Amino acid sequence: xxxxxxxxxxxxxxxxxxxxxxxxxxxxxxxxxxxxxxxxxxxxxxxxxxxxxxxxxxxxxxxxxxxxxxxxxxxxxxxxxxxxxxxxxxxxxxxxxxxxxxxxxxxxxxxxxxxxxxxxxxxxxxxxxxxxxxxxxxxxxxxxxxxxxxxxxxxxxxxxxxxxxxxxxxx
Numbered sequence: 001x002x003x004x005x006x007x008x009x010x011x012x013x014x015x016x017x018x019x020x021x022x023x024x025x026x027x028x029x030x031x032x033x034x035x036x037x038x039x040x041x042x043x044x045x046x047x048x049x050x051x052x053x054x055x056x057x058x059x060x061x062x063x064x065x066x067x068x069x070x071x072x073x074x075x076x077x078x079x080x081x082x083x084x085x086x087x088x089x090x091x092x093x094x095x096x097x098x099x100x101x102x103x104x105x106x107x108x109x110x111x112x113x114x115x116x117x118x119x120x121x122x123x124x125x126x127x128x129x130x131x132x133x134x135x136x137x138x139x140x141x142x143x144x145x146x147x148x149x150x151x152x153x154x155x156x157x158x159x160x161x162x163x164x165x166x167x168x169x170x171x
Contacts, residue, residue, distance in 0.1 A: 028124050028139055030078040033146045033167030041163035043070050043150070050152075050161045062132070062156050069111060069128065069135060075146065075167055077124075077139065084117050084124055094126075102129065132156065144169040 047066045054062055076093075078085040087093040094115055096103050102114035105128075113128040123140045133154040140147055145166055152161040 028077065028079055028122065028146070029141045029144075029169070031076075031146075031169050032171040033075045033077070034170050035073045036145070036166045036168050040165040043161075043163045043165065046161050046163045047152075050157050050159065053158060054156050058156060062154070065111060065130075066133065066152065066154075066161070069107060069113075069130070069133075070150070070152075072165075075148075077146065079124070084119075084126075086126065096126075098124075102127075142166075 044067060047063060047070070051059055051063050051066070072088045074089050076085075076087040082098045083095060084098060085093060085095045091107060092105065094103070094105050096115055096117045098117050098119045100116070102116040104112060105115045106112045111130060113130045115129075116127050118125045118127075123138050125136055125138045128135045128137075133152055133156075135150060135152045137148050137150045145168060148165045148167065150161075150163055150165070
């Protein structure tokens with residue numbers, strides 16, 4: 001696992017150092033972004049609302065897993081050719097090829113996801129498939145901002161969780 005983490009970190013570093021050359025995803029600007037809470041939906045409130053009707057014995061675990069998978073204040077994103085590199089805060093970076101099969105990504109030992117990425121019309125869509133949920137986060141640039149539109153589905157939820165977040169470019 002240590003080799004994979006090191007390889008992923010090197011991959012993100014390489015992707016981060018690429019020039020602004022044309023890539024498969026023209027609409028997403030590589031850079032480092034911080035969450036703009038004032039212009040973003042409160043994702044934790046959306047999770048709390050969506051999980052309110054889950055039985056008492058399952059609700060705490062469901063909320064914990066969903067919250068851990070979305071708790072992000074800073075994103076580093078890079079695109080080069082057909083690759084996307086993305087790192088959330090200090091978590092293990094993800095490097096994945098657009099349109100290829102999923103890779104395994106371990107957020108924490110209890111949360112392992114199959115991650116895949118698609119690109120279309122200036123939008124990057126990352127899909128995280130886990131044991132009990134699936135999250136699709138679509139990213140696109142709006143000026144110097146990065147906009148994330150996310151949908152989470154789970155058999156435990158009666159309706160999908162949907163929220164939008166805005167990140168300000170800092171580098």
